[in-house]
Amino acid sequence: MWEFLRLLLAACFYYSGLVRLAHSWTRRAGKRLIILNYHRASGEHLRRQILYLSRHYRLMHLNEALEELYAGEAAPRSRDRRIPLVLTFDDGYLDNYSYAWRLACELRIPMTIFLVPGYSESGKYFWWLATDYLIKHAKVEKVTIDSMIYYLAHSEYRRALTVTIDSHLRYATSVEERETFLSAISHALGVSLPCRSMQGKTDESLPLNWAEIHEMARSGWISFAAHTMHHPLLRYLAHASETWYEVAECRRVLEQHTGRTIRSFAYPIGKVEHIGSEGIRAVKMAGYDWAVTTIEGVNTPQTDPYLLRRLPGDDEQHWLILASELVGLLGVLSRYRKKR
Numbered sequence: 001m002w003e004f005l006r007l008l009l010a011a012c013f014y015y016s017g018l019v020r021l022a023h024s025w026t027r028r029a030g031k032r033l034i035i036l037n038y039h040r041a042s043g044e045h046l047r048r049q050i051l052y053l054s055r056h057y058r059l060m061h062l063n064e065a066l067e068e069l070y071a072g073e074a075a076p077r078s079r080d081r082r083i084p085l086v087l088t089f090d091d092g093y094l095d096n097y098s099y100a101w102r103l104a105c106e107l108r109i110p111m112t113i114f115l116v117p118g119y120s121e122s123g124k125y126f127w128w129l130a131t132d133y134l135i136k137h138a139k140v141e142k143v144t145i146d147s148m149i150y151y152l153a154h155s156e157y158r159r160a161l162t163v164t165i166d167s168h169l170r171y172a173t174s175v176e177e178r179e180t181f182l183s184a185i186s187h188a189l190g191v192s193l194p195c196r197s198m199q200g201k202t203d204e205s206l207p208l209n210w211a212e213i214h215e216m217a218r219s220g221w222i223s224f225a226a227h228t229m230h231h232p233l234l235r236y237l238a239h240a241s242e243t244w245y246e247v248a249e250c251r252r253v254l255e256q257h258t259g260r261t262i263r264s265f266a267y268p269i270g271k272v273e274h275i276g277s278e279g280i281r282a283v284k285m286a287g288y289d290w291a292v293t294t295i296e297g298v299n300t301p302q303t304d305p306y307l308l309r310r311l312p313g314d315d316e317q318h319w320l321i322l323a324s325e326l327v328g329l330l331g332v333l334s335r336y337r338k339k340r
Contacts, residue, residue, distance in 0.1 A: 006330060010320040013329045022327035023056065027083055033069045033299040034085040034326065035062070035292060036313040040093055041100035042204055043315025050087070050109055052319045057085035061223045062112040063263050066290050066308075069301060087111045088292070088310065090227060090266055092120060095204040097212040104221040113216075114227035114266040114292075117253040119207035123196025127231065129205060130182060130193055131165045139190030170269075173238035175230045175246075210257055217258050225264035226250040226288070233269055235276030243278050248286040263289045270294030270310075280306055 013019050026032075034057070053059060058080045060068075065084045089096050092115040104111050119126060125133065135158055142151045143161070145168075150161040165185060172178035186193060194203045208216075216222040228234070228246040237243045251262045265283050267275045270293045283291045283306060290305045297309030311326070324330045 006321055007318050010318070010324040010330060013324045014320050018329060019323050019327055022329055023083075026327055027081065031069065031301055032083060033065055034083060035065075035299065035308065035310040036085065036087050037292075037294060037310035038087065038089045038100075038313035038315060039091055040095055040205070040315055041089060041103075042095045043317070045318055046100070046315040047103060047107075048319040049313075049315075049317070049322050050103065050107060052323055053085060053087075054107065054109055056082065056323075058082040059109050060084050060086055061110045062086045062088060062225060062290075062292075063223065064110075066264070066305070069299060069303075070305065087313070088225075088266070089113045091116055091126060091231070092208040092213075092227075093204065094202060094206050094208055094212075097208055097216060098204065101216050101219070101222055105219055108221070110221055110223065112223045112225055112264070113208075114225045114264075115213065115250075115254060116207070116227045116229065116231045117250055117257075118230040120210055120213065123207065123209065125193040125195060125203075125206065127169050127178060127182060128166075130169065130186075131162055133193060134165065134186060134189050134191050135162060137189075137191045140188070143185075143188050145185070145188075170233060171236050172232065173236055174242055175232050178232065213257065217260070224254060224258055224260075224262070225266065226254055226262050227266045228268055229253070231268045233274045234267060234279030234282070235274055237278075240278050240282075243282045244285070247279070247282040247288075251286055251288065265291040267291060267293055 065086050068084065087109070089100060089111065092113055096113055100111060103109070135152070138152050141153060142149055144150070145164055148164070150157045150164070152158055152161070168181045169178055172181065194206060196202070196206050196209060213224065217224065227250065229250045230246065232246060234243050234246065237246070247265065254262045265288045267279060272293070272295065275293070280291070290308060292308040292310055295307065295309050296311055298311070299309050303309065321330065
């Protein structure tokens with residue numbers, strides 16, 4: 001019902017001309033850059049979203065768009081007066097190759113993917129997806145964590161177990177601590193997580209491998225940027241040396257594989273409380289020119305280049321809702337929905 005109401009309002013805004021009016025006002029409000037933050041690329045609405053965006057916005061690779069944003073007033077201006085917009089995909093899921101890349105080639109649309117090289121090398125299941133998978137496929141009736149017994153037949157225990165496992169993985173003080181816990185809880189629940197090396201049908205939620213990344217890079221429609229080696233929350237890492245490794249080694253490995261300079265970085269999870277001052281310091285020292293967050297907003301030349309804003313992209317969202325949200329007409333409703 002809530003989604004239907006949003007769609008109905010978005011349709012009213014669009015077909016009444018309010019979206020066009022708001023878009024025109026935004027375009028005259030000064031230099032700005034919209035960066036959309038997607039993850040998956042399997043939703044039925046992604047094609048329609050991109051078709052809409054390509055008509056009304058100037059779609060660009062991230063580095064090119066940021067160079068233009070921070071260029072001085074004396075720099076040559078594009079004859080295309082549409083608002084620049086960048087499509088970014090975090091993490092590097094397989095469906096970014098099987099669907100998003102093929103869509104990019106077909107529609108001739110540039111996209112930027114933030115990669116986690118450790119997962120491309122190992123082919124392992126992403127840790128933030130593991131909790132739901134483990135509980136759904138558990139082979140035991142109960143499990144003990146930190147002296148607490150969880151009975152999986154009861155929904156309240158399963159919900160509590162979800163919070164406990166996710167907290168251990170999310171707030172681990174090192175990648176080793178996280179992986180050790182993940183291995184232990186997988187064993188305790190009797191579950192083997194999916195991996196690219198497993199036989200059978202490939203799960204689209206698994207990571208891209210290097211062969212796919214190389215193929216995408218050669219097309220010219222996909223550019224790549226860094227997202228740490230193993231996707232820890234930088235603020236919670238206990239040692240600055242590991243923060244540095246996650247940030248700097250990611251750049252080195254990606255440059256080695258793509259043959260291109262990696263200039264942009266995305267903080268894992270990406271809110272201020274997940275980044276920390278040491279994370280920002282490591283990004284600057286590693287030589288990145290820019291870093292994006294998941295703090296919602298539109299960027300101007302005054303935006304801190306190491307705390308760039310992004311707006312959430314949703315591959316399952318109707319294009320009419322996207323059109324209204326980008327010009328601020330559904331902002332209040334969307335914020336209310338997220339608080340519920």
